[in-house]
């Protein structure tokens with residue numbers, strides 16, 4: 001993966017009109033866990049099926065006709081429950097997709113590794129990041145996910161993914177933690193244990209969001225969230241979290257730092273700068289039934305792909321999409337959804353000086369302020 005392959009995306013910081021760069025595709029609503037904080041729990045309970053391979057190929061082809069995709073995330077449900085996941089990955093990979101992210105609970109054991117192996121081998125120009133979710137020490141994790149023994153199985157999965165990644169230049173292994181009211185007192189410490197034990201490439205921190213199965217889990221103390229962010233920062237500063245190995249990875253790591261600070265400020269109702277949201281302009285979410293939304297949060301659709309032979313172009317430039325983009329801009333929409341905020345930091349030129357500075361600091365090992373002490 002060459003740094004020059006990222007050049008076509010640079011101008012989208014300045015020009016918002018154009019193709020999506022980042023797609024989240026819900027490939028299945030089925031899951032082998034029942035996480036009590038899951039925002040998608042109704043679809044999981046119903047076992048909603050994802051789109052067929054042919055529909056995903058049409059979607060990928062139509063997205064490629066609009067322009068190159070930087071990043072696709074497979075959502076769910078548990079993506080690795082789909083045996084045809086490599087076919088879905090190849091639908092995008094054959095168009096030169098730069099990054100494919102697959103978050104997983106790590107509970108599909110043998111099948112998940114076989115599928116991941118096929119994906120990295122069959123899509124050599126795509127960087128695959130597999131990230132396994134943890135919600136705290138074993139008792140907390142297993143209780144939140146409602147899978148007895150799940151923590152140990154997910155740990156074993158990370159170790160096996162690491163063995164796989166060591167054999168490929170286009171694969172990285174991360175872990176994901178979601179801060180909830182039930183794990184907020186123990187997650188920072190456990191994150192340090194996980195990183196020292198598993199040595200992942202990266203950690204993704206989510207703030208519980210949306211319409212959880214148990215809504216009390218959303219009642220997070222932002223100071224505790226920032227402790228988890230600070231723990232990640234300490235681990236990076238100590239050289240224990242190298243980040244994924246792809247060109248411009250330093251920029252992505254710096255973007256994450258600014259993104260966490262922004263998310264915390266929004267959660268507190270005190271954002272110092274407004275980040276115009278790029279959801280619906282640079283990114284889109286495609287749910288299992290083909291409904292296209294700008295994001296996972298707003299609950300607004302720009303149409304259903306099934307009504308247009310899975311041609312994204314038919315929806316992307318239609319009046320409904322244009323009107324929703326305008327509404328997001330005019331209402332100065334803001335939220336804590338990390339996926340959108342990461343894009344918003346990266347594609348907001350006024351943040352570029354800060355982004356550059358953080359990138360240089362990371363490269364030189366200069367410590368940035370402890371986020372837990374931010375005003």
Ligand code: SF4
Nearest residue numbers: 277295333334335340
């Ligand atoms: S700010 Fe959040 S809710 Fe609003 S459009 Fe962006 S991602 Fe969606």
